Amino acid sequence: MLTQIKDLTTQLTPRLIEIRRHLHAHPELSGQEYQTAAYVAGVLSSLGLQVEEAVGKTGVVGHCPGVGTDQRVLAIRTDMDALPITERTGLAYASRQPGVMHACGHDMHTTVGLGTAMVLAQLGAKLPGTVRFLFQPAEEIAQGAGWMVQDGAMRDVSHILGLHVFPSIPARSLGIRYGALTAAADDLEIFIQGESGHGARPHEATDAIWIAAQVITTLQQAISRTQNPLRPVVLTIGQISGGRAPNVIADQVRLAGTVRSLHPETHENLPAWIETIVQGVCHTHGATCEVNYRRGVPSVQNDPALTQLVEQAAVEAWGRDRVQILPEPSLGAEDFSLYLQEAPGSMFRLGVGRPDQGNPPLHHPEFEADEGAIATGVVTLAYAAWQYWQHLKRPEEPPLTPA
Numbered sequence: 001m002l003t004q005i006k007d008l009t010t011q012l013t014p015r016l017i018e019i020r021r022h023l024h025a026h027p028e029l030s031g032q033e034y035q036t037a038a039y040v041a042g043v044l045s046s047l048g049l050q051v052e053e054a055v056g057k058t059g060v061v062g063h064c065p066g067v068g069t070d071q072r073v074l075a076i077r078t079d080m081d082a083l084p085i086t087e088r089t090g091l092a093y094a095s096r097q098p099g100v101m102h103a104c105g106h107d108m109h110t111t112v113g114l115g116t117a118m119v120l121a122q123l124g125a126k127l128p129g130t131v132r133f134l135f136q137p138a139e140e141i142a143q144g145a146g147w148m149v150q151d152g153a154m155r156d157v158s159h160i161l162g163l164h165v166f167p168s169i170p171a172r173s174l175g176i177r178y179g180a181l182t183a184a185a186d187d188l189e190i191f192i193q194g195e196s197g198h199g200a201r202p203h204e205a206t207d208a209i210w211i212a213a214q215v216i217t218t219l220q221q222a223i224s225r226t227q228n229p230l231r232p233v234v235l236t237i238g239q240i241s242g243g244r245a246p247n248v249i250a251d252q253v254r255l256a257g258t259v260r261s262l263h264p265e266t267h268e269n270l271p272a273w274i275e276t277i278v279q280g281v282c283h284t285h286g287a288t289c290e291v292n293y294r295r296g297v298p299s300v301q302n303d304p305a306l307t308q309l310v311e312q313a314a315v316e317a318w319g320r321d322r323v324q325i326l327p328e329p330s331l332g333a334e335d336f337s338l339y340l341q342e343a344p345g346s347m348f349r350l351g352v353g354r355p356d357q358g359n360p361p362l363h364h365p366e367f368e369a370d371e372g373a374i375a376t377g378v379v380t381l382a383y384a385a386w387q388y389w390q391h392l393k394r395p396e397e398p399p400l401t402p403a
């Protein structure tokens with residue numbers, strides 16, 4: 001079967017490169033993937049798949065039914081949105097949309113998803129169960145997965161697979177991660193209310209800017225002194241605003257930031273911990289404050305059995321040398337985690353590194369993926385899907401008589 005999948009993928013590769021270049025030249029921002037979605041739906045329909053459009057606003061779902069001996073549904077998720085970045089790659093197929101660029105490789109993901117659908121559609125008569133392709137919008141704003149779930153895209157799904165390109169892994173290699181792959185990412189907003197006054201008479205005012213400085217410093221110090229250092233927390237205040245004139249003591253400051261963590265217990269406790277510190281500092285200096293902590297996306301925690309299945313499929317397909325076990329998670333975030341609240345799953349990293357180009361990182365205006373990785377992604381996903389029906393055990397049947 002592996003040889004058949006590889007041969008099919010080789011035949012499809014020129015077409016897949018065309019698809020990828022078309023998508024790359026026509027990027028669309030999060031939640032506005034209308035042309036991309038129509039294009040994806042067109043390709044899926046041409047394969048004979050049953051297609052649902054406008055799932056999760058601009059998402060697309062394709063159903064590839066097997067012969068039905070196994071009731072489980074395996075989902076394969078790829079994302080479609082681009083970023084508000086002006087492309088500087090100089091490629092012939094660079095973005096034709098001013099100020100919008102596929103700088104996170106979601107054009108590669110969409111292409112790999114379509115390629116996998118092409119391969120599995122041809123194997124459909126041999127697949128015991130259904131593969132459901134989720135083409136998701138709005139990953140960059142961490143909304144699309146939630147929209148898809150809300151619209152029922154995960155109904156009856158038993159397991160889900162996903163991938164993300166990664167420029168620091170050489171093209172045609174893969175990164176497999178057991179356990180946490182990405183961090184939980186939450187939003188933090190703090191309003192500090194002091195009392196305005198003359199810049200020369202601090203004793204008659206409550207300086208919200210000085211108190212904001214204390215809040216930021218205390219939070220950073222408290223991470224190092226009160227959080228378990230083996231359970232990382234990153235708190236970044238990325239915005240600060242307040243004050244009206246150089247010689248007027250500011251009465252109001254707004255701080256906004258992002259909070260990243262890996263351990264579920266730490267994640268659970270963060271809002272109360274931050275509230276206590278901020279309230280304490282503000283109270284000490286005579287100000288009042290409001291802390292708004294908004295949960296973003298949880299950490300992606302890969303399912304051990306499915307991850308092992310992907311690893312074995314990848315090693316069989318490419319050899320051990322091209323399959324790295326990633327020693328560390330990332331503190332980046334990925335809304336794939338929202339699917340994992342519905343069903344176990346696993347996400348791997350697809351190497352697209354171009355050492356000849358200096359490997360610009362994701363979200364960089366010169367980011368460029370090595371297209372050789374498309375076939376690597378397609379074969380790995382298609383073969384992992386094939387192996388899923390053969391090797392991943394069904395959950396234990398309940399006993400017939402109560403124990």
Ligand SMILES: [Zn+2]
Pocket residue numbers: 104140362363
């Ligand atoms: Zn991104």
Ligand SMILES: [Zn+2]
Pocket residue numbers: 104105106139164
């Ligand atoms: Zn991305």
